[in-house]
Amino acid sequence: MSRRHLPLLGLALLLAAFGAYLLSHLQPYDEVVELGPSPEAKSNPYLAAEYFLRERGLNVQRAEGLASVRELPSVGQTLLLLGDRQRMTPRQAERLLEWAAKGGHLLFVAERLWDEERGESGDLLLDRLGIQQHSSPPADEEPDAETDSAEQAAAETPPTSEDVNPYPQLTQLYLENETTPAYIDFATDFHLYDAENRAHAWANSAEATHLLQLYHGDGLISVLTDSWIWQTEQIAEYDNAWLLWYLSQDSDVTLLYRAERDSLATLLLRHFPQALCALALLIALGLWHVGQRNGPLLPAPSLARRSLREHLRGSADFLLRRAGQPSLLQGLQHDILRRARRRHPGFERLAVAEQWQVLSRLSRLPTSAIGQAMRPVTASRVPHADFIRQVTRLQTLRNAL
Structure with missing residues (x-):
């Protein structure tokens, strides 16, 4: 045996001695593991x-x-x-x-x-x-006097050597x-x-x-x-x-x-509650997905940058839906009055008729057109065509000032 094998032989002898020591100290035992009812x-x-x-x-x-x-x-x-x-x-x-x-x-x-x-x-x-x-x-209550004779006979204990029921x-x-x-x-x-x-x-x-x-x-x-x-x-x-x-x-x-079999719904609810919840959620999502919309689908918006005109149109549509027609008409009339006050000092102290004459002189528009444009705005909704004509009159008057 060469010297190169001596370390391996020593290691094998050491492992064998350690194994013999463990075997001499190991003791088998039985353990019962209670798994509970089946x-x-x-x-x-x-x-x-x-x-x-x-x-x-x-x-x-x-x-x-x-x-x-x-x-x-x-x-x-x-x-x-x-x-x-x-x-x-x-x-x-x-x-x-x-x-x-x-x-x-x-x-x-x-x-x-x-x-x-x-x-x-x-x-x-x-x-x-x-x-x-x-x-x-209750135990301290007297027995019912109407108990039938058969049960009274049954309650009597047969003769035994003990007088008290244990x-x-x-x-x-x-x-x-x-x-x-x-x-x-x-x-x-x-x-x-x-x-x-x-x-x-x-x-x-x-x-x-x-x-x-x-x-x-x-x-x-x-x-x-x-x-x-x-x-x-x-x-x-x-x-x-x-x-x-x-x-x-x-x-x-x-x-x-x-006495009666459980229904299919009862069995499913008892054994598969999570699956039923998932199914109900899936059905709700499906109904929401295919539900009827209030109008036609809008085309997909373009990824290109929108123009200023589109932004202005969108803002006007938003104001029309949120504030209504009277608010937009009154806004134009107030803008016209503000421009008139700037060009004619003391304009706000004049009577309505005199204001209309000043507006006619400044804009070179007839007084009748001024009266139609500056007439008081009603709270009721007007037809769409009348609303467009009124806005056109006000814009024409404002642009002329």
């Missing part, structure tokens, strides 16, 4: 509920709108109507109830409060079933042959009232009823005060997930998040 989970608050039901062996599908109910079989099917029903028509409400009467299980959320003055709530499904939704009374804010659901209830954390702000006493099952908290079940024809209808208990953030709390399985067991499940 876009699908953000857009679907009931995605966890779908996965839960599928894990229980149920066949779960989604429906895009109420129109799909026409092709949905009734027997062995549970329809979870969890979407907004503000646009529902009376015909659509009747179709849903007919679907349930043929053997289906319809589950929906009460949306509106009962109006005592009108005698209805405006919720098409609630009003047709005789179910009323009220605001729950969870008064939770809804309790008792099953046959079970000594302890299931606990669900419905919101306690609302209360369901079975005005026609049709319900055969219910679930109550200490102050209100949050679940009613009633037979409808050959099918079953379940009414809830709210469905947020099955959203992703709450479904794992208490027995919320178990209630979802219990209400839909032994059937296929169809989830309907929206």
Whole structure:
């Protein structure tokens, strides 16, 4: 090995020693990076509920709108109507109830409060079933004396070893042959009232009823005060997930998040607001560009320098538009009087007739022409031909002085 290779060999040995030192001190470790919910989970608050039901062996599908109910079989099917029903028509409400009467299980959320003055709530499904939704009374308020006998029986806790309800804010659901209830954390702000006493099952908290079940024809209808208990953030709390399985067991499940599809305009506004703003601006600019003008287009001005005559004509046109005919005529008359005062001292102290005679002598024009030129100017607009003749008379008189 020649001496020229010794530095390279020393450098290689140094790098190898440094690499061995690093390897002896490196320690592998695992790090979990939380990326948050997926876009699908953000857009679907009931995605966890779908996965839960599928894990229980149920066949779960989604429906895009109420129109799909026409092709949905009734027997062995549970329809979870969890979407907004503000646009529902009376015909659509009747179709849903007919679907349930043929053997289906319809589950929906009460949306509106009962109006005592009108005698209805405006919720098409609630009003047709005789179910009323009220605001729950405050905790320190006495229960309503008119509560029906079925709900009074439901409010009574079955005999247990404890005399005090340990969870008064939770809804309790008792099953046959079970000594302890299931606990669900419905919101306690609302209360369901079975005005026609049709319900055969219910679930109550200490102050209100949050679940009613009633037979409808050959099918079953379940009414809830709210469905947020099955959203992703709450479904794992208490027995919320178990209630979802219990209400839909032994059937296929169809989830309907929206009673009506969003319009094209709503979808575009939600997903492409910047593009819509750019399109609106482009349309406005296009309309402004092709908009109708007030007159014919003027020819393009020449790049050559304009003459004095053109400047004078432009100035006169500007004064005519801005000040009007009376101002121009009075300006000429004042110029004539100023020249007369210069040539004839004491001119301003003479009477009008004498002034006209002096002007006639100075300009060698007849007095009649002087009178026509110096007559008082009216504020009204005169025809264009008369205006030209009057200006000609005044210019002739001024040039003669």
